[in-house]
Amino acid sequence: MTIVSASGVDTVVRALRPRLGERLLLPDDAGFGGARRVWNAAVTHRPALIARCRDTAEVAAAVRAARDAGLPLSVRAGGHDWAGRAVRDGGLVVDLTGLRGAAADPVARTVTVEGGATTADLLAAAAPHGLVTATGVVGSVGVAGLSTVGGYGPLVGRFGLALDNLLGAEVVLADGSTVTAGPDGDPELWWALRGGGGNFGVVTRLRFRLHELPAVLAGMLLFPAAQGRAVLSGYAGIVAAAPDDLTVMTGFLPGPDGPMAFLCPFWSGADLAAGARAVDALRALGRPVVDQVGTMPYAAALRMFDASIVDGNHYLLRSRWLADLSPAAADALVAGAAELTSPFSTLIVNRFHGAAARVDPAATAFANRVPHQVVEVIAAWPAQDTAERHRAWADSVVAALDPVALPGGYPNLLGPGDDTRARDAYGGNLDRLLAAKRRYDPDNVFSAIPALLD
Template identity: 40%
Template sequence: MVTPKFRRRDGTAVDKATIEAFRHGFQGQVLLPSDAGYSSARRIWNASIDKHPGLISRCSGVVDVVRAVKFARANNLLVAVKSGGHNVAGRALCDDGIVIDLSAMNGVSVDPELRTVRVQAGALLGEVDRETHLHGLAVPSGVVSKTGIAGLTLGGGVGWLVRKYGLTCDNVLSCEVVTAEGAIVTADAETNADLFWGLRGGGGNFGIVTSFLFQAHPVSTVLGGVIVHARPQAAAVFRYYRDFMASAPEELTAYAGLISTPEGMPAVAVMACYCGDLAEGERVLKPLRAFGSPLLDAIQPMPFPVMQRLADEASPDNVHNYWKSTFLNELSDETIDLIVEHGNRAESPLTHVLIQLFNGQVGRVGNADTAFAQRQAGYNVGIEAKWIDPAESEKHTTWARAFSEALKPYSSKAYLLNFLGDEDPDLVRGAFGSNHARLVELKTKYDPTNFFSLNQNVEPRR
């Protein structure tokens, strides 16, 4: 049984009087380990993460965020920032320090005439989709509705509209930010433009974004769903997916993967979303649907928020997760055979392997135009080990690491920031690519003491 302690980075305890002074004037909840609600507040989606903060500050608004930052700075506390808590590495939590929890700050406001959306940082993708869909609009985001908008956006953001409308971070117009000093600033193309550059793909290194202003797009009903084949067809399905997507229109985003059916049978699937004219979408998707002998073809017109929830079942709460990933410059036949071979060795029916194509609108933005540097990266392969019994952790993590090692000869040595499950500095540098040196300078300017360190960290220049 872990006994949580609230202590400073130097190991000294934070006394009750200091805590009570912080509570005074804080409008949200201040949760200590002995308080009701603490246990649920420290739990996140990934059951492998079991951390015990000394204090959780559940902010009700920006004033609370400022107060929490200044309190943490004055008391030399380790700081974790939580929005959706969906990061696989569990960076939303820490041991002994303070968690600045934005989950209650989840307001979404749509301007249908300007097609803009103001979103507080605690909002989940499903909450954004619900409000935008009312106006026939959508913000390009991820593929799991329970994901927090903030972490997704700061790391780039890849989802069903990416080939047509770009990354989530490409659709940010401005940010409200609380800095490491506790100041409230705006970052956009005209104001603090260097910070605005870094927030679009640079992770949580430069401040706490309390709200985003997004550009939305006219997306309401899409043609989407999943096509499932028997696992022995995996290599053939992957090859066809690769060749088919090489000339597919940008209205179509599709991912391929190794999955298991609800009955636990190993399978291979292609999940697709066409965001243009539905009749044209039927024509475009016809060859993909006609390939082979699918076990299931569930492609159909659906409201975009329904499309956004289709992958939720593959990311259940309270399941252990360990992820590895890498970009490949090409999806060669040899690489496909390797992916299938190692994927077939997975021992949990919850585990899946994902192949994501990066092209279209993503590549029309220069690598140096935002902090997201992997715009010509080709294919991302996500190795997502998932299991229920904690006693099996070593078995499943060993499988994922061996799979990742086998892909190294084919890797472009580039990585998708939001898929990083390790703290290896080389992987972080690989994720930031050619922008890393500029990010170091930005970190040195906005956070010279590395106050925000529990992230895919860029260390300031010493």
């Protein structure tokens, strides 16, 4: 538990109460308990104060107040970091959940969103125009956190990572000043933001490139766990030669009688007949007991993942990068599925390829631009259970993957003890990223994953 300075809290209250009024929450306030909760019920962090900001000026005031008072600072938007770093114990939370505006410009093919906007908010603004951008798979995830660290998702092959579609960002820096980062404004901060995430400031506004995509061919194929090895092996061969238009997820999901192997294709190309043939090839890898693939709007396709988050459950996540889904990696995942400790736990493999893999590694802070797989080992269990055996299961799966894993890992999925692995993710870009951190936040006011300054 972080020791909270009473004088520091009083300093923040004096600075922010006149501006925020009842939107500055202290632990005894009625709304505090709900404001500090995030989707992962295992997170019990108790901040000292929560500042529910409504505009950039209020964000800047909150940053200055925390810095002047010497209080730790964290930023909450979507709140989907599994480790709960959005609600820092004993600190001031800059809460952006009231900043969810989103407006599309169909002529310019751009969308501008506020810092607390979610994927669902962004897509709701773009969808009436038949437009989308690259996103993750869960609609309630905050856009800022996703797109400033990476943004793997179903359109990565065709349109790149979410950060590859970011055109500019408004940022409140550690001194409380506000800058606009982009190709024509503060290009070094612009470079660092696209991969370095929340280490440099509070992102209060973002502008993205949009793409015409009225519909996708997408859905879920579920196979008995006994067919898992064949499904994973066949998947590896198919995605190795897949066109940009086809991105596929695989792994194991909960089923009524235990884990089930799955394939989740997203075809984003205009040639739907070619997409149907690609899905047929995936279907033929086993005998699916659930076959729900069809043509639908992109936002509707993402809703199939909404049920994956069970309110009140506890979650713990481990992750590894793999060059490919080799036989050894497939064996580790099949064995992990057989040893599940909870009916809620999952194993998910995301593909990185196509347009995202053709970006110069030095163009953004995100450096791993070769085709690869991202493995998510997600342990989930009811609140009344204890964590130990579920943690041991997750750790055993990634230990089995380690002999074939790449250095580094996707920082958005790594935990508080993974700073070294997260730094390794930046490869040859790390020194430049560290220099940017020393330039924009030398006192480490913003300490995200990876912790760029000790």
